[in-house]
Amino acid sequence: xxxxxxxxxxxxxxxxxxxxxxxxxxxxxxxxxxxxxxxxxxxxxxxxxxxxxxxxxxxxxxxxxxxxxxxxxxxxxxxxxxxxxxxxxxxxxxxxxxxxxxxxxxxxxxxxxxxxxxxxxxxxxxxxxxxxxxxxxxxxxxxxxxxxxxxxxxxxxxxxxxxxxxxxxxxxxxxxxxxxxxxxxxxxxxxxxxxxxxxxxxxxxxxxxxxxxxxxxxxxxxxxxxxxxxxxxxxxxxxxxxxxxxxxxxxxxxxxxxxxxxxxxxxxxxxxxxxxxxxxxxxxxxxxxxxxxxxxxxxxxxxxxxxxxxxxxxxxxxxxxxxxxxxxxxxxx
Numbered sequence: 520x521x522x523x524x525x526x527x528x529x530x531x532x533x534x535x536x537x538x539x540x541x542x543x544x545x546x547x548x549x550x551x552x553x554x555x556x557x558x559x560x561x562x563x564x565x566x567x568x569x570x571x572x573x574x575x576x577x578x579x580x581x582x583x584x585x586x587x588x589x590x591x592x593x594x595x596x597x598x599x600x601x602x603x604x605x606x607x608x609x610x611x612x613x614x615x616x617x618x619x620x621x622x623x624x625x626x627x628x629x630x631x632x633x634x635x636x637x638x639x640x641x642x643x644x645x646x647x648x649x650x651x652x653x654x655x656x657x658x659x660x661x662x663x664x665x666x667x668x669x670x671x672x673x674x675x676x677x678x679x680x681x682x683x684x685x686x687x688x689x690x691x692x693x694x695x696x697x698x699x700x701x702x703x704x705x706x707x708x709x710x711x712x713x714x715x716x717x718x719x720x721x722x723x724x725x726x727x728x729x730x731x732x733x734x735x736x737x738x739x740x741x742x743x744x745x746x747x748x749x750x751x752x753x754x755x756x757x758x759x760x761x762x763x764x765x766x767x768x769x770x771x772x773x774x775x776x777x778x779x780x781x782x783x784x785x786x787x788x789x790x791x792x793x794x795x796x797x798x799x800x801x802x803x804x805x806x807x808x809x810x811x812x813x814x815x816x817x818x819x820x821x822x823x824x825x826x827x828x829x830x831x832x833x834x835x836x837x838x839x840x841x842x843x844x845x846x847x848x849x850x851x852x
Contacts, residue, residue: 608838620654
């Protein structure tokens with residue numbers, strides 16, 4: 520094949536690839552439009568926006584909603600690279616009966632940026648306690664709910680005992696107390712080591728990410744964080760929040776998580792807890808949740824089928840039920 524033939528073949532290949540890409544994108548858009556949960560991408564969470572300044576001067580963006588006669592207060596702490604909107608399903612379900620409080624973790628969403636040394640797990644635990652202390656009604660039983668990094672924030676706040684004095688219950692979702700690389704991406708065969716190494720370095724690197732979704736990025740998000748049957752809206756929300764997360768927050772929290780150890784917090788957290796995990800969670804697999812149940816003084820385990828690491832948006836009904844049951848127990852107690 521001559522030079523002209525080679526160029527012609529490359530041109531034909533490029534056109535074919537572009538046509539395939541466009542077809543895949545249109546198919547993804549059509550599936551998203553047909554998803555009954557697509558409202559999570561655009562709806563505003565219940566409550567009014569407010570904020571507070573932490574002890575180290577960091578601004579936290581907080582959203583609160585209090586009905587006329589609340590039965591309990593429920594405080595939500597999201598995971599790494601996520602935000603308040605991650606809890607859309609749970610906030611809407613619980614707002615009619617309870618005071619619901621959600622906040623953006625430092626460096627995420629509408630909360631203030633901090634320096635590289637401001638992303639310690641103790642700082643995140645302190646933020647959670649400050650939110651509870653500032654916004655949870657003092658006459659209501661308090662349940663703290665944390666997903667992934669949010670669950671680790673709860674455990675970090677348990678170290679000095681103050682959060683345990685305010686909280687009556689906890690729900691720890693898709694989270695762990697340390698050794699987070701153990702078992703991650705298990706089951707990928709010969710690719711397991713490569714994917715684990717590349718992902719770990721990418722998460723900790725201050726590299727730019729695409730500013731908008733693509734068929735490739737959506738499939739990568741699904742493969743890493745969700746289960747194969749997750750709804751298009753769950754995938755899109757995860758991807759949207761990840762792309763919106765500031766680079767420094769993503770990298771510095773990733774670096775902090777790489778050597779996290781909250782083992783000393785487990786025996787100190789005597790608050791009755793529910794531990795929830797997606798059966799197909801690759802990022803914090805089941806054995807992390809089993810360890811929490813084994814070492815926490817008062818905990819039960821709920822395994823959610825057909826869910827990965829993002830179980831609150833993959834299986835919102837099951838996770839909301841688990842939270843509601845724990846809240847009801849705090850009210851009854």
